[in-house]
Amino acid sequence: MSAPLAVRASVLFPMPLPEPFDYAVPDGVDVRAGDHVLAPLGQRTAPGVVWALRADDGSRPLKSLTDVIGGPPLGEADRAFVDWCARYLVEPPGVILRALLRSPGALRPSPVETVYHVTGLEIARLTPARRAVLEAAAPEAVTAAELARRAGVSSSVVTGLAQAGALRAEEIAADPPFDAPDPDRAGLALTPLQEQASAALRRMAGAGGYQAALLDGVTGSGKTEVYFEAAAEILRREPDAQVLVLLPEIALTQAVTRRFAERFGAEPAVWHSGLSDKARRRVWREAASGRARIVAGARSAVFLPMRNLRCIIVDEEHDPTYKQDEMLTYNARDLAVARSRLSGALCVLASATPSLESLVNAESGRYVHVRLPARAGGAVLPDIELLDLRLSPPEPGDWLSPTLAAAAAETLARGEQVMFYLNRRGYAPLVLCKACGHKMKSPEADRFLVEHRYTGRLVCHVTGFSMPRPEVCPSCGAKDSLISVGPGVERVAEEARRRFPDQRIEVFSSDTAQGPDGIRALVSSMEKGEIDILVGTQIAAKGHNFPRLTLVGVVDADLGLAGADLRAGERTYQTLVQAAGRAGRADRPGRAILQTWNPDHEALQALAAGDREAFLAAERSVREMLGLPPFGRLAALILSGPDPEALETISRSIAAAAPLADGVEVFGPADPPLSVVRGRWRKRFLVQAGRQVDISAYMRAWASRFKTPPSIRVSLDIEPYSFL
Structure with a gap:
């Protein structure tokens, strides 16, 4: 009988390595493609995934797999997805695999925990503490620690009740399976x-x-x-x-x-x-x-x-x-x-x-x-009107025009809800000194600090840096000279409280509704009619159904139209449609009022006229003429380093290494709008190509032509959305 053929396993590790590594499969070890294994890597043993198996021709000695971990294997489609993402995003496949393996503990079976049920057995000595535990245990079986927490007692009270027979212990999986969905369950009647x-x-x-x-x-x-x-x-x-x-x-x-x-x-x-x-x-x-x-x-x-x-x-x-x-x-x-x-x-x-x-x-x-x-x-889309702020400007120091404020008062008088929408967090986007003109900026990025009056801090939304709002100007030392410039949602809410002191007003932003529980509570309050005026950022405009909301006032419809972003008009149109769409449901017709200094902009005109096709035709024409997505391809290469002069030199050498290819143009290196982040200077290249060009392959070829010192970070972005 011939000896069984030796097997070689290619193992991909969830780390930035360029390819899988080959290992010998020990005799008697049953391993398949997609299995999770341990294998020697350098001086340590690391977890990885078997990417492929093939016969070992014995051409070179191989280290052996250390162990098979177990757990759900990665299927063929999942492995193909990793390989595709690596090619498309121009990333090592191990980086993509790391994105899939986000919970190493899940490879082991569910741990077991002990929960307690009420048995109904009456015991002779029922103290107040024991009674509290039994009451807490009645609705559902939970752990001793959770029972003790709910009842406000020590865990020893729980174990004492179990020993007396009033509670029954049961071991269950800590990670129970999810309930199976019933596809035949009746849904809502469809129109x-x-x-x-x-x-x-x-x-x-x-x-x-x-x-x-x-x-x-x-x-x-x-x-x-x-x-x-x-x-x-x-x-x-x-x-x-x-x-x-x-x-x-x-x-x-x-x-x-x-x-x-x-x-x-x-x-x-x-x-x-x-x-x-x-x-x-x-x-x-x-x-x-x-x-x-x-x-x-x-x-x-x-x-x-x-x-x-x-x-x-x-x-x-x-x-x-x-x-x-x-x-x-x-x-x-x-x-x-x-x-x-x-x-x-x-x-x-x-x-x-x-x-x-x-x-x-x-x-x-x-x-x-x-x-x-x-x-x-039977619900109809909201009426959308453009409010020209050149004709009806807010009073000095205010941000709501008299027309919008009056519409809000009429809506509230009918017992309906109002939303003021402004996609700008905090109280004010800029704080400056009226004595010397100094602008408060982040020390870690070339960005103005945003004032958050709820917390009394100035915050950089790029790096997360924050500091207390100073009492004196850090430049000239003038006291009480710092003033807030421009509105954020907190400032609009402040004005709303002044105008409508008897109404219930809440701010809905990622700063005020933190985490799923906070978001759920605020949305629930709005749905129940417990809020009269909601002042919200973009998070408030996405997919929520507020039955009593009939007026949406967009404080600054022009926000987002400026800048070099090729999708600025499209994004503004989409965001405002979503915001306006919160108004009106069922038997309550809705209305949206958009405050603007630029009512003639094509995106706003299309929105007011309800003519999406006209806007898209204009947007399409411009992009097609310029060869921009979806009629062309874009990619970005971003460099950052601690020394601006060294970064400039390296950027120019990288520019010289760019391959020459038909249908491809390379722009840069250039200073981006966000030129410094956390003390690191930045340079950007933008690559534009025809739709038929494999821009990922081009970027991969370019990246193979240069090497950078460890102090320089390089990132690639296929089809970029941000141009900062």
């Missing part, structure tokens, strides 16, 4: 338009394989209910199918989770940056093992391993927060489409204001275009 859109998505779901659809529906048209039916069709057809729903904000996760529970009788597994380690471990294990049938999460959820992914839904697909600009740079929407293709899954992109990229893909036939042109339940 004829919703049923038509739902039928189109259900047909695509039934056909199987990769397909992509753009679900294009106005605010309040019921897009969520429509894509629920596509998910239900997939879950109904395949008993082990999984659905991933991407959301742009944690704030939306809470509302969508509740709606999933109503439709499917079970909440989805939720993934976002605010999860505890325990919750993260549970979601990762259940998703990777295939037991979590529906997962809803923020952009990083696109990297969650899933055993049988059959559908990805990207809600608010246009939202710029899907783009991550720090560390690993990527657009979760684009990665979701690629992952759907690699997994043979349905991809649904949903938005009231689709990105030009997605609309062009729909026009070209790459996506099926599914439309919802009207609101559900």
